[in-house]
Amino acid sequence: MAGGSLIRAGVSALLVLSPALGTTATADDGGDGNAGALVREAQRNVLDATSLRLTLTDRAAAGKSAEVASMDLTLDRDGNCVGSFRMGRGGGSFDVVKRGDEVWMKADRAYWRSQLHDQGNKAADVVRDRYVHGTTNEGTFKDFAHACDLKALQKELSLNTSSDDSMRTDGRTKIHGVDVIRLRGTEDGVPTTLYITTDSPHRLVEAVQKGDGTDDTAGVSDYGKPVPSRTPAPGDSVDLSDLEKESGRTG
Template identity: 45%
Template sequence: MRGALISAAAGTALLLFPALAVADDGGDLSAKELAQQAKDNFLKAKSVHLGYTDHSKNAAADRTKAVAMDLSLDRDGNCAGSLTMGKGGGSVELVKRGREVWMKPDAAFWKAQVPGPQGAAVAELFKDRYVHGTTADAMLKGMADTCDLAAFQKQVDSGVADDKTLTKGEETTRDGTKVIPLKGREDGKDSVLYVTSGSPHRLAEAAQKGAGTDVDLKFGDYDKPVPSKTPPADQTVEVDRLNQQLGS
């Protein structure tokens, strides 16, 4: 579970930092200035809502790979949202507050992650319930690592600049927000960053396509608190019971 989910998280940052690192210097408000301000505001964000989708055929066919995330997360490691796996891999709801973690996989997720008849048994045993524990549990920690906004920001900030030059496009509207597209191309891949037209300039969307890659990301709710509601006790099962079931 951990590898699939963390690879999706890392992919978002890897898409961002090469494009934000280098941009052209032309114009009154240049692509470089827009990109740098968007990067700076992302690095300063205390929280953000992230939507990630991998549309590539290879990812969609892999039921062990996370192909979509819809997650609110903050720098304290709190989060709430869901992750979706490739075809047949199901999905999992995720909540983290401090060290406490709740995850609610659907039946398809259990069957894809737990091999053989045991997967069906686990799916039935924990049907429609959250598994609850802390980050001291290796499996829950692997899930919870996806919630770390600070880790995203560190990857973006530590990106090595390349020779890519971004070109500033005309103002447009995406999801009701006025944005300016910054376009670039490298290694057979086209990338575009959509930075909000108004100040503060923030990254609203990013996409990359070509050479087996087809991913997009959406960003919103900068600095808005992560939903703090946690699942009620009557809808949860402690992680020790899951570990016992898997061990048996």
């Protein structure tokens, strides 16, 4: 079962996609203020956030069962998170809740089959419509400790500021009901569009990359909004060790 590593892959894809999260841009003034200053402020607001909601749609991964096609993850600096993930074709989907060192993961039958192959149906029969519950001290769930830690992700971002690709402002528009400034340019040779809030504090709302086999949309929202604290009830969960025993897996 690879839920934690898949979350990590999905978050990493989102961060690579969003230049304003991890790069510094030198930019021209397209009439809506200096684009470089907007990008730097948007980056700073991501690095300073105590919690964030991150979304990703990777259309290029839609046909690949082993890759994350979409995700919606809220996480904070204390390592708490709540999210949902959909894999590419035939890979199923799963939800995750992490609070402290406890993890709950709920997946559909297609996910179990794609991850456990011959044992997948048996695992799905054991779990039924329940969460698998464990801790980040257990092998299968160890990856969740880092994948759900916003502080760790921000540290990685702060070290990734070597890009000299330029962005240029390209007018104003509205996206998801928010007034934004649109910036266009390239990142690693791929056409990239950023949407940053018109009003201060300037925050990244969405980043889009399309071209050369890439077709991704990433969103950032809920800056500083607490991660939901509700966790699944004991009756809605099955212990990870019990699942591994009953499905014939160990470790």
